[in-house]
Amino acid sequence: MAAASVGATTSRLLQPSHDHSPEFSPGGSSSSSSRAAEARPVPSCDGGAEDNVPDLDSPWAAAAEAESRLDEAAIAAAAAGLTLSAEDEAEAEEIRDNLQRQDDELMALEAIYGDDLVEFESRGGLRYFQIYIRYDLPDGAELCAKLSSLGENSKHGGCPDGGSEDHENKPDEFSYTSNFEYLPPLVLTCLLPKSYPSKDPPCFTLTAKWMDEHNVSQLCEMLDSIWAELQGQEVVYQWVEWIHNSSLSHLWFDGKIMLGQDDTPAPKVDMRAISRRVSLESVIPSMLSYCSKKHYQAFLEDLHMCMICLNQSTGSNFIKLPCQHLFCAKCMETLCRMHVKEGSVFQLVCPHAKCNASIPQHVLKQLLSEEEFERWDRLALEKALDSMADVVFCPKCVIGCVEDEDNTAQCPKCSFIFCSFCKELWHPGKQCLTPEQKIQHRKASGRMSEREMAQELLNIKELYKDVRLCPHCRMAISKTAGCNKMTCVSCGKYFCFRCGKPVSGYDHFKDCKLFEARDIAEWEREMDQIQIGNQIRAQQKPLGGILRCPKCGEKNFKDDEKYLFCWACRASYCQLCKRVVDNKRMKSEHWGSIECLGLDKF
Secondary structure: OHHHHHHHHHHHHOOOOOOOOOOOOOOOOOHHHHHHHHHOOOOOOOOOOOOOOOOOOHHHOOHHHHHHHHHHHHHHHHHHHHOOOOOOHHHHHHHHHHHHHHHHHHHHHHHHHHHHEEEOOOEOOEEEEEEEEEEEEEEEEEEEEEEEOOOOOOOOOOOOOOOOOOHHHOOOEEEEEEEEEEEEEEEEEEEEOOOOOOOOOOEEEEEOOOOOHHHHHHHHHHHHHHHHHOOOOOOHHHHHHHHHHHHHHHHOOOOOEEEOOOOOOOOOOOOOEEOOOOOHHHHHHHHHHHHHHHHHHHHHHOEEEOOOOOOEEEHHHEEEOOOOOEEEHHHHHHHHHHHHHHOOHHHOEOOOOOOOOEOOHHHHHHHOOHHHHHHHHHHHHHHHHHOOOOEEEOOOOOOEEEOOOOOEEEOOOOOOEEEOOOOOEOOOOOOOOOHHHHHHHHHHOOOOOHHHHHHHHHHHHHHHHOEEEOOOOOOEEEOOOOOOEEEOOOOOOEEEOOOOOEOOOOHHHHOOOOOOHHHHHHHHHHHHHHHHHHHHHHOOOOOOOEEEOOOOOOEEEOOOOOEEEEOOOOEEEEOOOOOEOOOHHHHHHHOOOOOOOOOOOO
């Protein structure tokens, strides 16, 4: 009977309100929630990739409706307090004790829930606050919504206006299923009467603007049941924890959240329940937007490791590329500036080893200065034109021109007609002149002496000795050292330096040599110098000297030029590489070998 009387009292205080919830606006906070938005502290977020990321909860609060539904309860509770007379000392003492317990409970709730608790100005001397209860589901929850092609005309759906229930007028229904890791919050709004917690429960409303009305009513009934079990105790914390941990499983046993599935109106409407008032076709996109922004907010607040510098920092200091790889902004800025400075703009790709996704333009604009971004824009255009087979540049004014089928181009600026191969004046029916022939023509015309011609020929020969044209972008690439697998600094493609063909791996070098004979000879000469240096260092201490064991550090007499036997470890060590060499055959082969010199990895 106690539980029944509590429910009756609450129903009497919270009569149906003549003002319904304002229409839900998914794009931002409505006027009804302006007070909650002003009272509730909002954390700051950096990054700027999403707008209004901090203020995610205000569209789901319905503060004005909750306030209007609690107004009558506040008036009734204040009137009950005024009826106390001077002779009611016992009841006055009970109220003072209740107020002290309410202060302690609010202090504990604020310590537990922090910014999720919003305390408003008292109403009629009664404490008035809201708690945002969040559903963060790491494993996700499947949500299934029953939608209709014409939308809903009422809270629970139904036939279109006009009263016709013919099959032809019924909207087509279909289901939408999605997985959510973040659900919009439930908002518990409480008004604490002076008789709480000794006699009466808190007056409350429960706001879930994405749930069906009968679901929110069930939650309100469950809160009444919890109070009936804990009557006389502080109950707000138990309410919040039960909603957070058990409300979803209480409403949907199989773990699947079902919305809009029940077309029959609820037999009993709890006026403390504030549910959705618009169609699911409007609510679902807002829920998806909320989930997406919560993901971004979590990314900004979590710690991440940059795979370039291996430092950890919050997501606000990271750049997340469209390929979902992320790196700290400092490393990305250094990388982008380096490539723009060197002109290798085609290598502005994701730094991940197995990813070649391009870095988007908006990211480059964020990382580069205005001058650097203009240089990147110019270089990118030039590289793009260079990669086009039918675009050449005028040798006089460096303007891009389109060549025709005869390999002839005309500059649109200076009208110079030239050969696209040799960049000389158009010569129909004649072969292009080689560099040597051009020099001879200049000598014949008297513009160059015999000595100048010889020097120019030597320069050309030396210039082209170690230069090849990239088969992809035709950029001249010079080889200074190393193998014949070349990387173009312009387009980043690989090609063979010997034959000039594009390559992808090393299979091509079964026919072409990977190293030239002169490179191998130079490498062997360097290895000989390294070996001689190691031998000299090993022989600096004469026989009979004292050496320390590389493992245990014990002192040992040097009785061999190549190996050291430690009396403590009972093992022999190579004096060059400090490795254990116990086998006699290994001793005869190990000293000075590739493994001993540390070149086995090469």
